Amino acid sequence: MVGKKSGKALRDEGLERTDNNMDLSSWPQIPAINQKNYYTDYLKRDDQNLAFRLANEEARTKMTKTAKDRDRALAMAKPEATEAEVEADGDANMEDADETPEETVGSKVIVIHVGSQNLRIGLSSDALPKTVPMVIARKSKTSESEDHDEPRPKRMKREDGTEEEPENQFGPEWSADFNRMSSELKVRMRQNKRRMLPNSKDMVVNYNRRQRPEIISEHNDPSRVEWTELSNPPPEYIVGQDALRIPDSSKPRYKLYWPIRNGWCNETDYQSKTMLYLDLSLILEDAIKNQLGLTSKKDWLQYSCVFVIPDLYDKTYITQVLEMLMREFSFARVCFIQESLAATFGAGFTSACVVDIGAQKTSICCVEEGMCVENSRVNLKMGGQDVTQAFVKMMLHDHFPYSDINLWRRYDFLLAEELKKNLCTMTEANVSPQVFDFHLRVSGEDTQKHTFRAFDEVHLAPMGFFEPTIFDNDHKLDGRRRLIERSVDIYDGQANDPTSGAQSEIMTALAPALTPNGTANAEPQAAPSDVQATPSRPATSNPLGRVQEQEATPHSSVAGSPAPEVAATPQTAGANTPAVSAPTTQPARQAMEHRDDILPVYALDNAILTSIAHAARSDEKKMRDFIGGIMIVGGGSLTSGLNLFLEERLQLPPSRIRQRNHDWSATQRPETHSWIGKLEYDRLGHRLMAYKCMWAY
Incomplete structure (x- = not known):
C-alpha cells in the first residue's frame, strides 16, 4: 500500500499546491x-392574469349594480310597509326581471368578412350575411375605362395598327393552350361515350360571325337598369352597388377603387396607404349603417365585432384593422377568426379540408378539432375573376358578336360576370353547341339584344383552376410592397408574417434559387421581375389508393417532404405524389413565403394534395379523413358541377366533396379569452394579439 507522499515529494514531482x-x-x-425555502407564485395564479382580473371586475360591477338597484327599490317603497313586505316586493320584482325575455344570442355581435370583390357583413344571429361590393367611387377627372388606353382583356394588333383576327388577338401561346385544352376535352368526352358533333367549333364560329344586335328602345325594355343618379351637389364618394351603377360618362366623372386586390391591400391603384385605409373604413362604415340599420355610432358601443381574416395574413393589415375597429368604430370588444375555421364553424364540422375559392384568391387549409393546421395553409392568387376574363377571351377567340367588350367599363364588367355565372359549368354532359342571348344596357343608349353560340368555352374557362396557364397573371404583382412595409420582429428584424410548409413547397416549385448576393440564378425563365410559369399538371393521382397501399407497404410515405429551409431544386410532381423539393448544394434560398417576386398560381388539385400531405404528416388515418372531408366554399365554388369534377380529378368516390352555397360563420359564442376589450387595448395595444388569438399569432 502506497503511503501519503510528503510535501517535499509533491514539490519535487510538480504536484504541490x-x-x-x-x-x-x-x-x-x-x-x-436554498431549495428547501425556494418559493414563488409569479404568474401562477389566475388573479395575476389581466383577462381574468377584468372578468372578475365585470362580475363585481354587475353584482354591485344589482345591489344598488335593490337598495333603491327598498328606499322607494311605501313608508308604512313592513320590511318583510318590502323584501317580498323586491323579490317579486327580481323574479319578474328574470322572466323578461333575453336578447337573441349573437344579436349584439357583428361579423365582418372582407373580400377582394365583395364584403360579407351581418349579425352573428343572422342565417345569411348581407353581401356588398367592396368598392368605392371617388370624384376624378377621368373614369377607370378612360385611364387605360388598351381594353381588357388586351388584344394584339398588326404592325399597321389594325386589329388582328379573333383567333390571333391573344397571341400564339394562349391560342395554343386553348386549342390543346379543347382537344383534350374532346378526347375525354369520347372516352366517356358522350356524343359530339365533329364540326361543333365551326358551327359556333360561323353562327357568331353572322349575328347582328337587335335594338330595343329603353321604354320597351322591362328589365332596364336603374343607374345611380347624382345629387346636386354630387357627393365626394359613393360606396357599394351604387358605385358600380354610376355611368362611365357621368358628370362629374367618378373612378372606382377596390381597397383589396388578390387578397392583399391594393397598392397598385392607391398613392398613399392613408387613403387606402380610409376607403376601407368608409366601406365598412357605410355597410354597418345601411345594411345593419345601425345609423348612430353611439349604438356601436354596445356591439362586439368578429373580424374574419385570411389563414395566411399580413400582420400589418391585422394591426391596422384592429386600430380601426377599436378607435374609429368604438366597438366594445373585437375578436379575430381565420377564414377556414369560420367556414367549419358555419358548416358545423370539427375537421375538414377547406377550399375557399374567392373572386381573386383561393385559400386551402386543413382544420383539425377546431384548429387550423399551420403547415397546411395555402394561398393562391387566382379566383372567379380570372375565370371571367378567360371566358371572355375564349368567346372573343370564337368570334363573339359583341367584339368591343371591355372589362374596364362597368357595364361590361357586370355583363361578363353575369354571363359567367349563368353559363359556365364543369359538367361535361352540358357541353354542346347551344344558343344563348344577353342584353347590353348602357346608360343613355338603347338596349342591344345579342344572340350567340357557345360550345366548350363554358367548360374550359373554369378549367383554368386546374390549368392556370390560361389565366392572365401578368400584372398581379404590380405595386406589391410599394406602400405597406412587411411586418418584422422588433428584436431580430426578421419578417414575422405567418408561414406554411405547404405554401413554401408550392413557392419553391415555382421559384428560382437565389445566389448569395440575393439575386435569382441566371436563367431565362427565372428572372425575379417575371411571374413564374405554373408547371404542367402531372397525371392525376389516387390518394386513397396510396393510403391503402401504405397499409400493405409501410416503408414508403404518403406525405410530401416538409418545406426545405436550405437550397432546393424544384421537381415536377410525379404520378403519385405532389411536387416535392429535394435538398441540393445550391446557394441558400430566402424564405419562400417572403419572396414578393413570385406569384403563387398553382393547379388546384395539386395544391389540395400538397396541403393535405403537410397536414397529415405521414398519418394514414388523418390523410384518409382530410381527403374524405374536402369542403369547397366561396363565390367561385358555385360553378355548376365543380365538386363532382374535383372528385373525378382526385379519383375520389362520389359524394366525398361537400359544396356549400356560402361560407358564413355563425360565430355566436367565441372563446372568452379571445376577445380584446378597450381597457386591454389601451394598455397593451396590438401586442395583445399574441395572447388573444385562437392560434399562434
Whole structure:
C-alpha cells in the first residue's frame, strides 16, 4: 500500500499546491438558492392574469349594480310597509326581471368578412350575411375605362395598327393552350361515350360571325337598369352597388377603387396607404349603417365585432384593422377568426379540408378539432375573376358578336360576370353547341339584344383552376410592397408574417434559387421581375389508393417532404405524389413565403394534395379523413358541377366533396379569452394579439 507522499515529494514531482487561496474572479459570487425555502407564485395564479382580473371586475360591477338597484327599490317603497313586505316586493320584482325575455344570442355581435370583390357583413344571429361590393367611387377627372388606353382583356394588333383576327388577338401561346385544352376535352368526352358533333367549333364560329344586335328602345325594355343618379351637389364618394351603377360618362366623372386586390391591400391603384385605409373604413362604415340599420355610432358601443381574416395574413393589415375597429368604430370588444375555421364553424364540422375559392384568391387549409393546421395553409392568387376574363377571351377567340367588350367599363364588367355565372359549368354532359342571348344596357343608349353560340368555352374557362396557364397573371404583382412595409420582429428584424410548409413547397416549385448576393440564378425563365410559369399538371393521382397501399407497404410515405429551409431544386410532381423539393448544394434560398417576386398560381388539385400531405404528416388515418372531408366554399365554388369534377380529378368516390352555397360563420359564442376589450387595448395595444388569438399569432 502506497503511503501519503510528503510535501517535499509533491514539490519535487510538480504536484504541490501553489495558489494563495484567492478567488478566481473579482465578480461577486452568488450563492446557490436554498431549495428547501425556494418559493414563488409569479404568474401562477389566475388573479395575476389581466383577462381574468377584468372578468372578475365585470362580475363585481354587475353584482354591485344589482345591489344598488335593490337598495333603491327598498328606499322607494311605501313608508308604512313592513320590511318583510318590502323584501317580498323586491323579490317579486327580481323574479319578474328574470322572466323578461333575453336578447337573441349573437344579436349584439357583428361579423365582418372582407373580400377582394365583395364584403360579407351581418349579425352573428343572422342565417345569411348581407353581401356588398367592396368598392368605392371617388370624384376624378377621368373614369377607370378612360385611364387605360388598351381594353381588357388586351388584344394584339398588326404592325399597321389594325386589329388582328379573333383567333390571333391573344397571341400564339394562349391560342395554343386553348386549342390543346379543347382537344383534350374532346378526347375525354369520347372516352366517356358522350356524343359530339365533329364540326361543333365551326358551327359556333360561323353562327357568331353572322349575328347582328337587335335594338330595343329603353321604354320597351322591362328589365332596364336603374343607374345611380347624382345629387346636386354630387357627393365626394359613393360606396357599394351604387358605385358600380354610376355611368362611365357621368358628370362629374367618378373612378372606382377596390381597397383589396388578390387578397392583399391594393397598392397598385392607391398613392398613399392613408387613403387606402380610409376607403376601407368608409366601406365598412357605410355597410354597418345601411345594411345593419345601425345609423348612430353611439349604438356601436354596445356591439362586439368578429373580424374574419385570411389563414395566411399580413400582420400589418391585422394591426391596422384592429386600430380601426377599436378607435374609429368604438366597438366594445373585437375578436379575430381565420377564414377556414369560420367556414367549419358555419358548416358545423370539427375537421375538414377547406377550399375557399374567392373572386381573386383561393385559400386551402386543413382544420383539425377546431384548429387550423399551420403547415397546411395555402394561398393562391387566382379566383372567379380570372375565370371571367378567360371566358371572355375564349368567346372573343370564337368570334363573339359583341367584339368591343371591355372589362374596364362597368357595364361590361357586370355583363361578363353575369354571363359567367349563368353559363359556365364543369359538367361535361352540358357541353354542346347551344344558343344563348344577353342584353347590353348602357346608360343613355338603347338596349342591344345579342344572340350567340357557345360550345366548350363554358367548360374550359373554369378549367383554368386546374390549368392556370390560361389565366392572365401578368400584372398581379404590380405595386406589391410599394406602400405597406412587411411586418418584422422588433428584436431580430426578421419578417414575422405567418408561414406554411405547404405554401413554401408550392413557392419553391415555382421559384428560382437565389445566389448569395440575393439575386435569382441566371436563367431565362427565372428572372425575379417575371411571374413564374405554373408547371404542367402531372397525371392525376389516387390518394386513397396510396393510403391503402401504405397499409400493405409501410416503408414508403404518403406525405410530401416538409418545406426545405436550405437550397432546393424544384421537381415536377410525379404520378403519385405532389411536387416535392429535394435538398441540393445550391446557394441558400430566402424564405419562400417572403419572396414578393413570385406569384403563387398553382393547379388546384395539386395544391389540395400538397396541403393535405403537410397536414397529415405521414398519418394514414388523418390523410384518409382530410381527403374524405374536402369542403369547397366561396363565390367561385358555385360553378355548376365543380365538386363532382374535383372528385373525378382526385379519383375520389362520389359524394366525398361537400359544396356549400356560402361560407358564413355563425360565430355566436367565441372563446372568452379571445376577445380584446378597450381597457386591454389601451394598455397593451396590438401586442395583445399574441395572447388573444385562437392560434399562434
